[in-house]
Amino acid sequence: MDFSLGPLGRFTNGKNVIDLLGDYFHLPSPIPPFTDPSTKGKKIVHGVNYASGGSGILDNTGAITGNVISLNRQIKNFETVTLPELRRGMSTRVLLDEYLFVVGSGGNDYSFNYFLSNLHSELSLNSFTANLTATLSQQLKKLYGLGARKIVLISVNPLGCSPMVRANNKGQCLDILNQAAQMFNLNLKTLVDDLKPQMPLSNLVFLNSYKIIDDIISHHISKGFMEAAVPCCEVPSLSEGGNGVLCKNGGQTCPNRTNHVFFDGLHPTEAVNVLIASKAYASQLQTEVYPTNLFHLVNL
Numbered sequence: 001m002d003f004s005l006g007p008l009g010r011f012t013n014g015k016n017v018i019d020l021l022g023d024y025f026h027l028p029s030p031i032p033p034f035t036d037p038s039t040k041g042k043k044i045v046h047g048v049n050y051a052s053g054g055s056g057i058l059d060n061t062g063a064i065t066g067n068v069i070s071l072n073r074q075i076k077n078f079e080t081v082t083l084p085e086l087r088r089g090m091s092t093r094v095l096l097d098e099y100l101f102v103v104g105s106g107g108n109d110y111s112f113n114y115f116l117s118n119l120h121s122e123l124s125l126n127s128f129t130a131n132l133t134a135t136l137s138q139q140l141k142k143l144y145g146l147g148a149r150k151i152v153l154i155s156v157n158p159l160g161c162s163p164m165v166r167a168n169n170k171g172q173c174l175d176i177l178n179q180a181a182q183m184f185n186l187n188l189k190t191l192v193d194d195l196k197p198q199m200p201l202s203n204l205v206f207l208n209s210y211k212i213i214d215d216i217i218s219h220h221i222s223k224g225f226m227e228a229a230v231p232c233c234e235v236p237s238l239s240e241g242g243n244g245v246l247c248k249n250g251g252q253t254c255p256n257r258t259n260h261v262f263f264d265g266l267h268p269t270e271a272v273n274v275l276i277a278s279k280a281y282a283s284q285l286q287t288e289v290y291p292t293n294l295f296h297l298v299n300l
Contacts, residue, residue, distance in 0.1 A: 002257060002270060005030070011053060013232065013253075013263045014270030017154070017209070018049065018102060020277035025100075025298065034077055040085055047099065048082055050074035056109040057136050064112055071105050071139055079146055096147035100298065103140070104154030104209075106132060106188070110180050111159055111266070125180055133187040137195065144199040150297055151202060152280075153188050155210045156181040157268075161217055163231040164244040164265035171229060185210050189290055205297050206290040207280045216261055216272060225261050225271070232260040232269060 001007060002014035008030065010016050015023075022031050031049045032039040039048060052074065054065035062068035069077070086095060114120055114128050140151060159165065160177030185208065192204040220228040234251030236242025245265040247253070254260055263269045268276075279288050281295050 001253065009053070011264065011267040012270055012273060013257045015273060016270075017104075017273045017277050017280070018051070020273055021100075021102070021280060021294065022047070024277065024281045024294075034074075034082070044082055044085055048078070050077055054108060054112060055105070056107075056113060057105050057132055057139070058109050058113060061109045061113040064116065071103070071136075075139060075142055075146075078143075083146065097149050099148070100150050100152055100294070101143055101148040102152045102154065103136075103143075106136070106184050107156040107159060107181070110156070110177065110184070114180070115177065125176075125183065129180065129183045129187060132184060133191065136188075137191060140191070140195060140204075141198065144202055149202050150300070151204045152207055152294065152297070153191065153204060154207045155185040155188060157209055158214050158217065161214070161229075162266045163229060163235065163262050166229055167235075167237065167244065167265070181210055192290060203297060203300055205292060205294060207276075207294075208288050208290070209276050211287055212276050212279055213261075213268065213272060216275065220261060223275075224259065226256075226259040227254075228261040230260075230262070231265050232257055232263045235265040 003010060010019075019030055022029055027046045031047045032043050034048050034050045050069070052062075052069035054062035055068040055070050055074075056062055057071050059070045059072055061070065109132055114123075114125075119128065143151065158173070158178050159181050160174035160179075165174045165177060166172060189206045189208075192206045195204060196202065216223050216225065217228045220226070231247075232254040233247035234253070235244060235246065236248045236251075237244055242248065243265075245267075247264050257263065257269050258271045260269050261272055279285075279293075281293060283289050283293050
């Protein structure tokens with residue numbers, strides 16, 4: 001509702017983290033979505049957005065939310081459609097050296113797969129996380145093989161403290177979901193170092209959005225937020241015909257979106273995204289961006 005071009009399918013009230021990073025790097029806004037038929041030719045030179053709401057690292061994640069495009073399929077779209085387009089008249093290998101490949105996936109693999117199916121009764125959280133990490137590792141190697149050199153890995157957010165979860169847990173955060181996110185994020189950070197010998201020309205950065213959001217939730221008043229547990233928009237529960245995540249069609253929204261941490265039942269407001277993007281771009285803390293920030297990464 002606050003996006004300059006009107007609602008375009010973003011799960012927030014305004015810009016998401018990728019939009020804001022695009023602003024830092026002076027890219028045309030918004031970065032064109034892959035599924036738009038006009039995303040070809042000169043329009044793809046500054047990047048393409050392959051994201052698909054509800055999708056995940058695993059191919060079966062998000063099936064419950066509809067026809068989503070998995071991360072494997074997104075990579076395939078890059079390989080079979082975008083790359084041939086880019087190759088026309090340019091040296092792709094040199095060109096790709098200058099691009100950021102931003103991968104933010106994994107949260108849905110827990111929220112809309114492991115914890116929503118019978119998986120958790122037959123597979124330990126450790127085993128599921130190990131499989132998730134190994135799958136992502138292969139996907140990153142695939143991207144590297146296609147020419148990706150600068151890769152940003154965005155952590156999974158504090159899943160257990162989303163309004164959707166709190167609404168079903170007497171207003172409290174659910175530790176098991178946060179533990180799952182932390183377990184995966186630790187593996188994700190480790191991948192940055194572990195993949196280097198296997199991808200010698202690459203530079204990977206881990207963006208710890210979990211810590212950034214967790215800090216905001218824990219100290220929201222001092223960081224300028226009034227509400228950290230309740231969504232800004234009206235979110236119908238399962239009993240009301242909703243899914244606990246999405247805003248009610250035509251429902252009420254809070255008048256001041258800048259002082260809420262969450263916009264809907266799961267996703268942060270633009271105000272939070274602004275803080276994440278600014279720290280991604282310029283933070284000097286390795287607990288927030290490891291081993292370096294994106295300003296430094298793009299200048300390597």
